Amino acid sequence: MTWALWESYMLPGVWITVQVTVYSAALAAVVAFAVGTARTSRLWIVRFLSGAYFEIFRGASALVFMFWLFFALPIAAGWQLVPLWAGVLALGLTYGAYGSEIVRGALAAVSPAQREAGIALSFTRWQRLRRIELPQAWPEMVPPFNNLAIELLKGTALVSVISVADMTFAANLIRFTTNDSAPIYTLLLLMYFVLAFVVTRGMRLLERRAKAGVGQAPPPRRGLMGGLSRRTATGDAAGDAVTGAAASGGAR
Incomplete structure (x- = not known):
């Protein structure tokens, strides 16, 4: 692969992949915390609706949902989504459903005595959530969120099927131009690995700070x-x- 092909296709593809990952992760985080906390509500209707969202998007295919947003929604609603935002919506809403289970589980793991202390102090539900439950649950959310972020990064390759020029789309174009499959896809694997490694390092740093914030010992540094x-x-x-x-x- 020549430098001209790299500069014209792969570098813009890397930037598109980073954009899709960041936008989808931001949307997924909002959905995860909203749906996850709603699933711990004392109102049955809130738990029912949030649980229904979780079950529907957990059981649906992100790729099929992406096709529906890009091809079926214009027919049903009469307006067309930009391919990039169709991919971001599909990935963010789907992985947000997975993340909501992480939030729900971490909140459920907080000691009941902590909630009772908040009630004794006459805290509202929002005050207990913000001051007691979330600060203690957050360090437990970071490691599974790390895995979810890596899965989301790899899932961004799906946007290539709706003509979003990410790394996978660019690699396919270069393969059609040069007919060199092995070096192109080997390089693509390495690029996804590098991006995933960067995400992992960032999440590990976030985990250490989260644990230090609640007075827990940071996880030991692993290595030979x-x-x-x-x-x-x-x-x-x-x-x-x-x-x-x-x-x-x-x-x-």
């Missing part, structure tokens, strides 16, 4: 050198303990 250093420290401590025991036994 980290593991070796921890094992070395453990071994040194064990050796010191044995030496100390032997010395005390000799003294006796």
Whole structure:
């Protein structure tokens, strides 16, 4: 692949993929928190409607929903969505439904004693949610949100089927031009991996800050050198303990 093809197709495709990911993730986050908190409401009608949304979008195909927004909605409503926004809506609403279960589960994991303390302080439902439940549930949401963000990034490849010029669409155009399938798709895999790695690093940093914000110990840094250093420290401590025991036994 020449630099001209890279500059003309792949670089704009990377930017489109980043845009679709950011816009879809923002919409999914709003939907996840709105639907997830609604599913913990004491009003049955709110729980029913939010639960119905969750079940419908969890069971629906994001690709088919994208086709419906782009091809069927203009016939039904009489107006056409821009391909980029059709893809963003389909991905954001679908992955927002998945995220709502993460929010609901994290809120349900908050100790009931915390809610009772809020009630004793005469907090409203919104005050309890904002001051007590969400700050404690947020650190538990970040790791599964990380996985969901990676799935969303990979799901952005679906927008290529409605002519959005993302990385996958650009790679297909270059393959049709050069007839080189192996190097093009290998590069595409590596580019998705790099973007996913960047997302993971950012979410790990967010997780550490979220845990530090509620006084929890941050997760240990994983890695070969980290593991070796921890094992070395453990071994040194064990050796010191044995030496100390032997010395005390000799003294006796």
